[in-house]
Amino acid sequence: MAFSFISFPLFSSSLFLAALIFTLLRRTRKKHTFQLPPGNTGLPLIGESLRMITAYRSGNPEPFVDDRLCRHGGRLFTTHLFGELTVFSADPEFNQLVLAGEGRTFESSYPSSISTLLGRRSLVLMKGSLHKRMHSLTLTRFASAGVIRSSLLPGIDHLIRLNLRSWGESVRLLDQAKKIAFELTVEQLMSEKPGEWTDYLSRHYNALTDGFFSVPLPSFLCLNAYGRAIKARKKVAESLMELVKSRKERKMREIVCKTETRKKDMVDELLEAEEGFTEEEMVDFLLALLVSGHETTPAMMTLVVKFLTDNPSALDLVKEEQVGIRERKKGVQEALEWSDYKTMPFTQCVINETLRVGNIISGVFRRTVADVHYKGYKIPKGCKVFASFRAVHLDENYFEDARTFNPWRWLGNTSKDSGKLSAGAPTFTPFGGGQRLCPGYELGRVEVSVFLHYLVTCFSWEVAEKDKLVFFPTTRMLKGYPIHVQRHRSL
Template identity: 40%
Template sequence: MCNSFMCFGVVSFFWCVFMYFPIIQVFSGNLFGPSYFMDYWVVGFLVLTAGIILRSRLWIRLTKWKTRDEDEEQEKGTKKGMIPKGSLGWPVIGETLAFIACGYSSRPVTFMDKRKSLYGKVFKTNIIGTPIIISTDAEVNKVVLQNHGNTFVPAYPKSITELLGENSILSINGPHQKRLHTIIGAFFRSPHLKERITRDIEASVGLTLDSWAQLPVVHVQDEIKKMTFEILVKLLMSISRGEDLEILKLEFEEFIKGLICIPINFPGTRLYKSLKAKERLIKIVKKVVKERQVATAERKNSPANDAVDVLLRDVSDGASSDKQSQPLDFVSGKIVEMMIPGEETMPTAMTLAVKFLSDNPVALAKLVEENMDVKRRKLESGEEYNWSDYMSLSFTQNVINETLRMANIINGVWRKALKDVEIKGYLIPKGWCVLASFISVHMDEDIYENPYQFDPWRWDRINGSANSNVCFTPFGGGQRLCPGLELSKLEIAIFLHQLVTRYSWTAEEDKIVSFPTVKMKRRLPIRVAPVERTSHIPVEDH
């Protein structure tokens, strides 16, 4: 038995390396060159043939054995709920190909919709050799996100855990995660930061848009990425435009290339190069943290200026001896980890807002009207804008919410159950993965009328605040609710405000791609021209 499982493990390894990763890499356009591709497949084919035969037999034995056990337990009444219905698909590959193919189509939610109509809102499937329960039910998702009693832990691909390390903020659980989440969240919401970061964002957006007006064509996705990285680095460690920022950006780009890759670490591999980039990145951040250590000790009672300040203060009065003995490593590691969640999400949200507005002139006109009103008032009074001015632009916030609902930048979160859990009569067995699918809820026509229509006005018709709506979770929820939520909305609001009050643009034809991450196929080319807006653009009745 043991030997069979060893063999099973080795074959699984080759299966993953030769089969799934090339599939994913081909879809993501990352595979190296064509000749490498051919050699790869010849060797892969031989190993696979042996692998398929052995693994198919084992698969049949395992599934039969598992089903028999489950039936017995169900008969005896020892299990509380029912494992959701569904199909585990083909031996070994399960339903991976259908999952990826739908992900690559213009309607990635089709995979879930089809199974939802066959098996109900929560169903089982098998993706990349792992049995998974997919929830398209907002209430089930809420329970998974709340994670009472630490029943669920994040489940990331191996390349991500290798790169982040086991103590990363994205993978730790329990009291350490809660503490870190609380102090980072409190800092991101603090009035001192709000005031400072509003000025910083305004300055970065202003300079960026000035430069766009000089370019014949602007690829929005690329240009916004530069701007949001600059803002993120300022927020985390107060580094401004200059040489340090450029080096940091280069190393960071090299580092994150490895987040989806073959998880093999030896010289020459993607993972190896990314880990080396991470070492260099940490070295640069450590220098900043070291300089700051002295300054922080001197001005203990003044408010924290950035995330480095916050973490250094926590370390100096923290309970963990681990942190105290290695404060430099701890703080530098956390800063690098915090660069990851905001790096891709922010530019995608802003780019897609430009795309949706380009395609919806009535919504754009209403947005111009609202933002010109506030601009006029500010010019008359001579006051600066503050955080709450932007957050109280109700139609602008509607545009942001509608963009996030349709964009589904994080289309769901993956968790692994640490014990058997029953939710709404469904049993999630210990060791199984759960995908709480946000996209299925956001695009559910029983919840959102005409879900594929960009309709910012719908948020006026929805009762209650978008932030407490269980059917709207672009920032996740519960214990791991994104601490960057308010900051992200502010950043998008400032960007939209300056864009629509100072410029007009025409966008070229482009398409949204959803796999492996959401982006624009042609990076959204637009032509920008400055405008002197003195009067409203007439807004047609909606």
């Protein structure tokens, strides 16, 4: 979730509107306690939500945070967002406490409208030991460097080329990136090739994810995006259920006839899991994993192209690097390999810098599950907290000339890129950290790298329509970044 403000790939104005409605009805506004960081809770009920949304829609949200940090001093302030008193953190040390304290002092917290769309057994909603086990399964069996290298990369290469081959003279980049990312995830999770079934699923997925950013009116009304999303979820779940059932039957046959020779995918892992998941639980899990990559990787593909277009000298270097890789291959058709991915240092700098400046996930919401003491403040149990990655990524204290896109800053400094928590407080956390560290962090990077390779070695492009980067409800180019493309080389 991601208003750009959101965490896992979901965020939303729905949070805001739903919160407003429910808060008006329930009048549950919390009282200040003196140990909270300083702040201003804004207008009654609405709090500072409208101010914040206006800032994040403007394309320049920084003054919203800068003004408050400057006014109150320190790196934490208290505000009132989406119907709740919220401690906003622009402090990498505090963000580390939040990420590392998952399950002990903090837990992720989503409104029920989002839980309904995702399903109870989605990874983002799982807690405790089941979450640990399934997070690790997702990472090691679906998205680790080892799996990507040994089995996913050829498929990624093939599918990206297939898509780019079909491009006409003009494309809306975000739409194309969404199509690519969706087809890739379906193939990786369920071994299903693009075709009628994936097109059908993809249509309903678009309706489903639109629901994350809309007002959750009662679903039976089906009048707005939320109602349509609930309907779409039903369709997606039905299709996934058919797939799970047929895979279960096939597995039984293979076991009986001892003919199981296929490469395992996520469906196999779920069918074999020691927890003995029900079919409904497997459907929830798969459905939500597909959502995770649906908003993030496509936004990343679009932003990286936007930043390169705006910075021709960086684009020239990426081209040089990628053309060099292509020239070392035996022919134009030879697929990229892991060793190629590992020898594109400047491209990785561009990806890091796009993650830092673009902030596809602006931060994560959590709720304290115990009183938290920090630098003289006491944040009570049950309080909402927003750990802002964006505020740290764009802070001069941690990055020189922080608000300028400068991929060269990463040269010789790639150790910071994993998003993993280390001894010091990390200042670069585009993929979160701790127990909920994004399991797709390497996969997302590889997909963007392969996409860039074919884009810069085979095409040139120019912007077709003036567009604008916005950060609410998600980080994206407002018009989807329409471009005119010209192909110079076959794929």
